[in-house]
Each structure stands twice: as structure tokens, then as C-alpha cells.
Amino acid sequence: xxxxxxxxxxxxxxxxxxxxxxxxxxxxxxxxxxxxxxxxxxxxxxxxxxxxxxxxxxxxxxxxxxxxxxxxxxxxxxxxxxxxxxxxxxxxxxxxxxxxxxxxxxxxxxxxxxxxxxxxxxxxxxxxxxxxxxxxxxxxxxxxxxxxxxxxxxxxxxxxxxxxxxxxxxxxxxxxxxxxxxxxxxxxxxxxxxxxxxxxxxxxxxxxxxxxxxxxxxxxxxx
Amino acid sequence: xxxxxxxxxxxxxxxxxxxxxxxxxxxxxxxxxxxxxxxxxxxxxxxxxxxxxxxxxxxxxxxxxxxxxxxxxxxxxxxxxxxxxxxxxxxxxxxxxxxxxxxxxxxxxxxxxxxxxxxxxxxxxxxxxxxxxxxxxxxxxxxxxxxxxxxxxxxxxxxxxxxxxxxxxxxxxxxxxxxxxxxxxxxxxxxxxxxxxxxxxxxxxxxxxxxxxxxxxxxxxxxxxxxxxxxxxxxxxxxxxxxxxxxxxxxxxxxxxxxxxxxxxxxxxxxxxxxxxxxxxxxxxxxxxxxxxxxxxxxxxxxxxxxxxxxxxxxxxxxxxxxxxxxxxxxxxxxxxxxxxxxxxxxxxxxxxxxxxxxxxxxxxxxxxxxxxxxxxxx
Numbered sequence: 001x002x003x004x005x006x007x008x009x010x011x012x013x014x015x016x017x018x019x020x021x022x023x024x025x026x027x028x029x030x031x032x033x034x035x036x037x038x039x040x041x042x043x044x045x046x047x048x049x050x051x052x053x054x055x056x057x058x059x060x061x062x063x064x065x066x067x068x069x070x071x072x073x074x075x076x077x078x079x080x081x082x083x084x085x086x087x088x089x090x091x092x093x094x095x096x097x098x099x100x101x102x103x104x105x106x107x108x109x110x111x112x113x114x115x116x117x118x119x120x121x122x123x124x125x126x127x128x129x130x131x132x133x134x135x136x137x138x139x140x141x142x143x144x145x146x147x148x149x150x151x152x153x154x155x156x157x158x159x160x161x162x163x164x165x166x167x168x169x170x171x172x173x174x175x176x177x178x179x180x181x182x183x184x185x186x187x188x189x190x191x192x193x194x195x196x197x198x199x200x201x202x203x204x205x206x207x208x209x210x211x212x213x214x215x216x217x218x219x220x221x222x223x
Numbered sequence: 224x225x226x227x228x229x230x231x232x233x234x235x236x237x238x239x240x241x242x243x244x245x246x247x248x249x250x251x252x253x254x255x256x257x258x259x260x261x262x263x264x265x266x267x268x269x270x271x272x273x274x275x276x277x278x279x280x281x282x283x284x285x286x287x288x289x290x291x292x293x294x295x296x297x298x299x300x301x302x303x304x305x306x307x308x309x310x311x312x313x314x315x316x317x318x319x320x321x322x323x324x325x326x327x328x329x330x331x332x333x334x335x336x337x338x339x340x341x342x343x344x345x346x347x348x349x350x351x352x353x354x355x356x357x358x359x360x361x362x363x364x365x366x367x368x369x370x371x372x373x374x375x376x377x378x379x380x381x382x383x384x385x386x387x388x389x390x391x392x393x394x395x396x397x398x399x400x401x402x403x404x405x406x407x408x409x410x411x412x413x414x415x416x417x418x419x420x421x422x423x424x425x426x427x428x429x430x431x432x433x434x435x436x437x438x439x440x441x442x443x444x445x446x447x448x449x450x451x452x453x454x455x456x457x458x459x460x461x462x463x464x465x466x467x468x469x470x471x472x473x474x475x476x477x478x479x480x481x482x483x484x485x486x487x488x489x490x491x492x493x494x495x496x497x498x499x500x501x502x503x504x505x506x507x508x509x510x511x512x513x514x515x516x517x518x519x520x521x522x523x524x525x526x527x528x529x530x531x532x533x534x535x536x537x538x539x540x541x542x543x544x545x546x547x548x549x550x551x552x553x554x555x556x557x558x559x560x561x562x563x564x565x566x567x568x569x570x571x572x573x574x575x576x577x578x579x580x581x582x583x584x585x586x587x588x589x590x591x592x593x594x595x596x597x598x599x600x601x602x
Contacts, residue, residue, distance in 0.1 A: 051594075077518075080515065081514065081516070082514075083514045084514020089513070095505070095506075097506055099235075100229075108513055109514060
């Protein structure tokens with residue numbers, strides 16, 4: 001059984017009285033440990049697919065299961081708890097809280113667990129170690145470069161050891177060198193830690209780092 | 224507790240705004256605590272006083288004295304157990320700002336009528352046995368740091384000249400509303416000091432039976448009705464209540480001011496929290512993406528709001544308590560005026576309520592925040 005199963009997924013946005021279809025009957029299976037990239041023109045629904053997978057949005061029709069749990073059938077409250085445990089989200093613009101240090105930003109998802117302060121510290125140190133930022137743990141986002149901020153964002157995404165990492169254009173705001181480092185890091189997470197990753201990107205070079213590149217255009221998903 | 228750091232950093236995110244809001248709440252709650260204490264003290268003063276004692280004063284006004292001969296005539300009234308008299312002195316101790324009430328009393332009859340004042344026997348005898356002796360409230364002793372045997376000079380205003388006294392006795396009231404900052408001395412001393420040019424300011428009449436008060440009052444006032452000095456008699460309690468009404472409808476005024484201040488501060492705090500909430504739309508969306516529950520975000524915003532108002536409220540109300548604790552200067556103007564713990568607790572409850580109400584809208588907005596739209600705004 002695949003880790004992620006998407007069946008007949010349909011999403012229609014409503015703007016005033018106008019209906020804007022995004023997908024119509026999309027099907028997809030993602031196996032545990034896969035690293036997939038998703039490409040497509042702007043407005044094709046790439047980010048929407050990520051949001052639906054993360055349970056941040058509801059489909060118009062269709063079914064999504066992740067690790068056997070039916071995401072589309074969950075209530076808002078259940079979704080938040082599920083997301084905290086199973087989804088690591090990496091944003092294009094890092095979205096770190098500027099008032100918290102790198103350590104505190106990475107610790108945020110762990111505040112939702114029953115871990116003790118000492119256990120949280122150990123987990124955060126490990127995550128920062130994986131992304132190579134142990135020496136920057138006391139730095140605030142404004143004291144970090146874009147690449148370092150994104151690495152903190154990735155540490156935050158992996159600190160609770162989620163089932164899946166969803167990355168929404170993780171290199172979109174970075175220079176070529178930093179982007180390469182981030183892609184190498186994601187690849188390492190996939191290869192060394194067997195993390196399942198779905199990455200949305202506009203960059204063909206970045207997409208090539210995944211096992212497989214998928215395309216989404218006019219509501220049709222092709223692998 | 225693990226979320227306290229998140230709340231704390233959010234509070235300190237815009238230090239100037241937080242400090243200004245805390246100061247606003249502090250001033251408002253300081254005002255509330257102080258004004259409320261004024262009302263409480265005035266209410267207590269209007270309640271203090273015995274139903275078994277009558278005050279007979281000139282019908283023309285409290286500042287007009289009554290003939291000494293009334294003493295015997297009042298004593299002869301049916302239902303009257305004892306009679307005494309007193310005068311307002313109105314002296315200045317060192318400086319005009321050191322105001323306290325001073326009374327010349329008929330030392331032989333007055334103290335027996337006021338069991339509310341606890342005086343050690345030896346001190347009472349020392350007071351009664353010396354013409355220039357003075358009986359002082361414990362609060363006044365504390366306020367000026369006086370000691371027994373100390374000489375105190377008052378500069379007369381109604382009765383000119385320097386008046387020398389020796390502190391011989393201290394009373395402790397059985398109820399703070401009675402007042403612990405009064406100054407009693409011998410009427411004889413005032414009589415001699417003014418070369419006999421003085422007559423009683425008012426009479427205090429002790430009743431045999433308090434329930435007979437209306438009848439005795441009527442009888443006294445009718446007796447002097449057609450004299451050159453008609454009287455107005457009322458129970459001591461009614462007299463004190465009437466004295467309080469001379470302040471005007473303070474209670475209404477204070478409540479009106481308190482309500483206006485509450486709503487003004489509510490708007491200030493609500494505005495602060497709304498601004499803070501607006502600035503954090505993106506961050507709240509990120510927190511929700513990380514798995515923060517709607518209810519948790521609601522509570523975090525609400526706690527933040529309550530912390531602001533509670534800190535401000537605590538500073539204001541404890542500041543008022545410190546400034547107007549026992550022995551404060553206003554106590555001599557309004558007997559028993561002090562910030563009571565019950566008022567402090569009420570002010571803190573109001574501070575919490577203020578925080579909850581002003582944080583409700585931004586907390587609700589954070590809870591109901593549509594994550595997708597908010598994330599798009601961040602992007």
C-alpha cells in the first residue's frame with residue numbers, strides 16, 4: 001500500500017459567481033521514501049495540491065489518505081493534530097518567527113508534544129545538527145543568510161520526525177549556491193533518513209534532484 | 224508554561240507599544256482604585272455613628288454655636304441619659320497641608336459617651352487631669368511620629384494665637400470608619416484661652432432608648448423652636464450621612480468616571496491587541512500549518528492580552544494601595560480613607576476582565592484565520 005493515495009481529487013475555487021476548476025479527478029500514489037518534484041505553470045494548482053495533502057484545505061471531491069489515515073475525512077481540530085505529527089512543511093519564504101532564535105523556531109512543533117524540556121532540546125539539537133546549523137542556534141532570523149534561514153525552516157520541518165515533507169518552492173527565494181545546498185540537504189534527508197518528500201518547484205534544475213518529476217497543467221497531473 | 228516564552232516574546236515584540244498600553248491601564252486602575260476607595264470610605268462614614276446619640280446643632284448652620292444654658296435644658300429632657308458638647312477648633316499644625324480634625328470637648332462628659340474609642344485607663348486619667356492635655360488617634364500619632372508626653376503647638380485660625388498641648392492619651396477606634404486621626408482637647412482650655420468668649424458648637428445627647436429617637440428629637444427641637452437659637456437635632460448617624468452628602472453625589476460621579484475610564488482603556492487595549500493581531504496574521508498561519516490548534520492560538524492571544532492589563536492593573540492598584548495605605552494624608556479629610564484589599568482584588572478582577580474583553584476579537588480572529596489566504600499574503 002502506498003504511503004499517499006490520492007483518488008479522484010477535484011478542486012474548484014469560487015470567485016463571486018464564477019467557478020474556477022483546478023483539478024478534476026486527479027489520482028496519485030506516492031511510496032514511502034520517494035522524493036518527487038512537482039512542476040507546472042503559475043496557477044496550475046501545485047501549491048493547492050500541497051495544501052490539500054497537508055490538510056490545510058478541503059477538496060471539492062475525492063479522497064486523500066496518508067499512511068492509512070483519511071485526511072479528507074478529518075475535522076479541523078483533528079487535522080491540526082495530525083499535521084503536527086505527520087507533516088513537515090517547508091515554505092518558499094522560510095516563514096520563521098522573527099522574534100524567536102533558530103533554536104526556538106525549530107522547537108515550535110515540539111511544543112505541541114508531551115516531550116520534556118530536556119527531550120525537546122535534544123531533538124532540536126539533532127535537527128539543527130542535520131542541517132549544519134548547531135553553531136547558529138542562538139541567532140535570530142535577521143542574523144542569518146537566506147540559505148541559513150531555509151535550513152532552519154527545514155530543521156523545523158523535520159524536528160518532529162514527520163511522515164512526509166512538503167516543500168513549496170524551497171529554493172525560490174535563494175541564490176544558486178544556497179539553492180544547491182538546500183537541494184542537497186533535501187536529497188540527503190531522503191537518502192539517509194528515508195524521508196518522503198514532495199517538492200513544488202518552478203526550477204527544472206531543482207526538479208531534477210528528485211527521483212521523479214511530475215507535471216501539473218490545466219488540472220492534469222502527469223508523471 | 225512551555226508557551227510562556229512565545230507569549231513573552233510577542234509581548235516584547237513592540238516594547239514601546241506594550242509599555243504605553245501597560246502605563247495606560249496602570250493610570251486607569253490607579254484612578255479606579257483611589258476613587259473607589261473614596262466612595263467606600265464615604266459610605267462607611269455615612270454608616271458610622273450611633274443611633275443612640277443625637278447631635279443638636281444650631282438650625283441656622285453648623286458654624287453657629289448654641290448657648291451653654293442648653294446643656295441643662297437638654298439634660299432635663301425626658302429620655303435623655305447624658306449630654307456633652309464640643310467645638311470645632313480648626314488649627315494648623317506646622318503647615319496648612321497637615322490637616323486633621325481638632326475638637327474641644329467637655330472632658331468630663333464626652334469620653335463616656337464614646338465607647339468606640341479604646342483608651343488605656345492610665346492615659347485617660349492623665350488626659351482628664353491636665354488642662355492642656357490632648358487625646359490623639361493612633362493614626363495621627365503614627366502620621367506625625369508623635370510620642371506620649373510630646374508638646375504639640377497648633378496655630379489657631381478661628382481662635383487666633385499659638386495653642387500649646389501635651390499628648391497624654393491615644394485612642395484606637397474599634398472601627399476604622401470612626402477615624403483614627405482626630406485630636407481632642409479640653410473645652411476648659413479653649414474657654415480660658417479665649418477669655419470665656421466661647422460657647423458650645425453642638426451638643427451630643429445620649430438617649431436612654433434609641434427607639435425613642437424620633438420623639439426626643441421632635442421634643443428638643445420644639446423646645447427651642449421659638450427661641451433666638453432654634454436647634455436642629457438628628458441622630459449622629461443621620462448627621463454623619465448628611466455631612467457626606469455635602470460632598471455631593473460623589474458615588475455617582477466616581478461611577479461615571481470609572482465607567483468612562485474603563486471603556487476608554489478598553490478601546491486602547493483592544494486597539495493594541497488588534498494591531499498586534501494584524502501584524503501576526505502570517506505568523507499565526509505558519510503556526511497553524513505547524514499544527515497549532517485554533518483553541519491554542521485563541522488562548523495564547525487572550526493570555527497575552529490579560530498579561531498586559533494585569534501587569535498595568537497591578538502596578539496601578541498596588542501603587543494606589545502604597546500611596547493611600549494606613550496613615551495617608553487624605554485619611555484626615557475623609558475618615559477611614561484607605562485602599563482596602565477588597566478594592567485591590569476588585570481592581571485586579573477588572574484588569575483581568577479588561578484583558579479578556581479587549582483580547583477577545585483578535586483571539587477570535589487568530590482562531591478563525593483562514594490559513595491558505597494568510598499564507599498567500601505572507602508569500
